[in-house]
Amino acid sequence: MLWILAILGGSALLGWWLKPKQGYIPDPDDPLDDGSVAPIDNDELERAEREVRDLGVSVRPDDERPEDDWGPGTRARE
Secondary structure: OHHHHHHHHHHHHHHHHHOOOOOOOOOOOOOOOOOOOOOOOHHHHHHHHHHHOOOOOOOOHHHHOHHHOOOOOOOOOO
16 A cells, blocks of 8 residues: 555656656747846836935835826826
């Protein structure tokens, strides 16, 4: 009985190990997704992190700069 469980466990492990690896599949509905990976612009990332680093947990980035408030539902400034 034990050897049957060992064979089943070994075959499951071997099947898992030998299964084909699934890579990234581009989204056919997205015309900009060609499957390539854009490099990370570390300088831009550092600037963005520096911009929000000192904000509190409950503060949204737009709360600090009211001039950035735009879009539907915002009142026009006079």
